[in-house]
Amino acid sequence: MNKSITKLFFFLLLGCLFGCTTNKQIDLIVYNAKVYTVDSAFTTIEAFAVNNGVFIETGSSQDLLNKYEAKEKIDAEGKYIYPGFYDAHGHFFMLAEAMDEVNLVGAASYNEILDRLRTFIAANPDKKWIVGNGWDQNLWEDKNFPVKDSLDKYFPDLPIYLTRIDYHAALASGKALEIASLDSAYFVDGGLISVNEEGLPDGILVDNAMQLVSKHIPKNQNSALLKMLRRxxxxxxxxxxxxxxxxxxxxxxxxxxxxxxxxxxxxxxxYAMVMATPESVKEFLRTGTFESDRLTVRSFKLMADGALGSRGACLIHAYHDAPTNGFLLKSPKDFDDLIQRLARSNFQVNTHAIGDSANRIILDSYGKYLKDGKERRWRIEHAQVIQPNDFHKFKDFQIIPSVQPTHATSDMYWAGERLGEERLKTSYAYKQLLDQYGLLALGSDFPVEHYNPLYGFHAAVARVDKNGFPNGGFQMENAISREQALRGMTIWAAYSCFQERKRGSIEKGKDADFVILEEDIMTAKNETLRDIKTLRTVIAGETVFKR
Incomplete structure (x- = not known):
């Protein structure tokens, strides 16, 4: 063999050693899984590769393991993977604050509230204000709203402020009312100061009246706030x-x-919605939208009415169990003027509307000014009570229904008392709304409801509570399929926030956000869905939770 041939052979050998056997270096391979990609065809695969925080390829385990050399490999051991779950309506700050407050969720009586307050105060003797959340008089034998008399009797020197489960009503103690200089009742536009037999405030504040006291509660500094948000x-x-x-x-x-x-x-x-006030609208229309990798600000939140449980939802006809129609939080003209103004901007508009009157007013105003509804993706948040002849407006005006399935299974015990049988039939009508627009954005409304997305998944498909009540499901004609529910908490939620090209499914080029569950929510029995555990949560290819 001459020198030139020997030299050529040497370089070919080096090429094979350092080229042929060296696979492309990447960050992560996940393999040996059942992966629901939630792409347009609802494809399932068994493996995917991730680099620089995005999915770069999907396919078979062997192919990807042969093709890439990964810094980290996750053998899913046959477990079940889904796109990262997306809650289309929650309250991050409220959840963070609630964790430091008196938890009144599930209290079966006013006396139990007082007991929980005593325990909390004993454990937190330095608290200047006592703030709690979660009471629901619908769970009590006496379903009347509580009043401040017992708070004043047992805690006369403490300012106490306790919000109802829906955050649309609050009970304030006499000391709290004193700090707020609220010693007489007066008309509050879009709210109510409840009074006793002498015509004096009895401690119950509804909707816009709540801020008369809540604005006096000390606010957390950023260092404490960050700690609370991270928790x-x-x-x-x-x-x-x-x-x-x-x-x-x-x-x-x-x-x-x-x-x-x-x-x-x-x-x-x-995806942060700006609460629409005159000041915030002026400021954000001036500064424009904001988007970074993890934070987006490009929408306004309008509040049309209150909640059904506190009888603040605005109904066309009176409540079935009280001589009131509820109320709007602004006048129809104020809403119309604001919606017209925002329609001329590039901001999305998302409006809280519970009652059929509120939904009709907002839908009609949307329809008046939106000429490109499908592109603008404006939303109705909750859409709980809809008149039969208003459903078509979601399709006609291209308005996204953003709904929370656990509201149906939480409210079903007493919603009929509020609405009567006829109106109840077109309430929590998720399938009917889905049929109109073609998708639903699913959320939880945490901390009003629990933040676990599988609770919402279960409620959406089974329409029963955690105990399987009622037998056969609540208004099952409005249940949705498991595929629809999974889309609603992944790709459809992303779509409702203009992010379907970046996240919401496991596809090449999208953010590598995914979750591994111990059981398959697409095939598990209904009664086990709420108990299925998350094994791992990954954001941008980084594990942020592991069981």
Missing amino acids: AQDSLVSVGLTSIVDAGLNESQIDALKVFYNEDSLQIRD
Whole structure:
């Protein structure tokens, strides 16, 4: 063999050693799984590859393991993988704050509330204000709203402020009313100061009246706020949530989020709605939308009415169990003027509307000014009570229904008392809304409901509570399929936030957000769905929770 041939052979050998056997270096391969991609064909695969925070390829385990050399490999051991769950309507700050407050959820009587207050106060003797959340008089034998008399008797020197489960009513103690200089009742537009037999405030404040007291509660500084948000984030990612919609923030909260995300102090993706006030509308229309990798600000949240449980939802006809129609939180003209103004901007508009009157007014105003509804993707949040001849407006005006399935299974015990049999039939009508628009954005409304997305999944497909009640399901004609429910909490939720090209499914080029569950929610029995555990949650290829 001459020298030139020997030299050529040597270089070919080196090429094979350092080229032929060296696979492309990437960050992560996940294999040996059943992966629901939630792409347009609802494809299932067994493996995918991730690099620089995005999915770069999907396919078979062997092909990807042969093709790539990964810094990390996850053998899913046959477990079940889904796109990261996306809660299309929640309240991040409210959840964070609730974790430091008196938990009144599930209290079976006013006496139990007093007991929980005593326990909390004993454990937190330095608290200047006592704030609690979650009471629901519908769970009590006496279903009347509580009044402040017992608070004043047992805690005369403490300002106490306790919000109802829906955050649309509150009970304030006499000391709290004193600090707010609220010693007489007067008309509050879009709200109510409840009174006793002497015509004096009895402690119950509804909707817009709540801020008369709540504005006096001391606010947390940023260092404490970040700690609270990170604790709430830990809870959210532990159940597979990788993205949330923050449904209604003030300017200071959004400013805080910008700081936290800029410092990489938070990981969960946040689509923040600006609570529409005259000041915030003026400011954000001036500064424009904002988008970073994890934080997006491009929508306004309007509040049309209150909640059904506190009889603040605005109905066309009176409540079945009370001589009131509820109320709007602004006049129809104020809503119309604001919607007209926002239609001329590039901001999305998302409006809380519970009652059939509120839904009709907002839908009609949307339809008047939206000429490109499908592109604008405006939303109705909750859409709980709809008149039969108003459903078509979701299709005609291209308005996205953003609904929370656990509201149906929480309210079903007493909703008929509020609405009567006829109106109940077109309430919580998720399948009917789906048929109109073609998709649903699914959320939980945490902390009003639990943040676990599988609770919403279960409620959407089975229409029963955690105990399987009622037998056969609540208004099953409005149940949706498991595929539809999974789409609603992944790709459809992303679509409702203009993010379907970046996340919501496991496809090449999208953010590598995914969740591994111990059981398959597409085939598990209904009665086991709520108990299925999250094994791992991953955001941008990074594990943020592992059981």
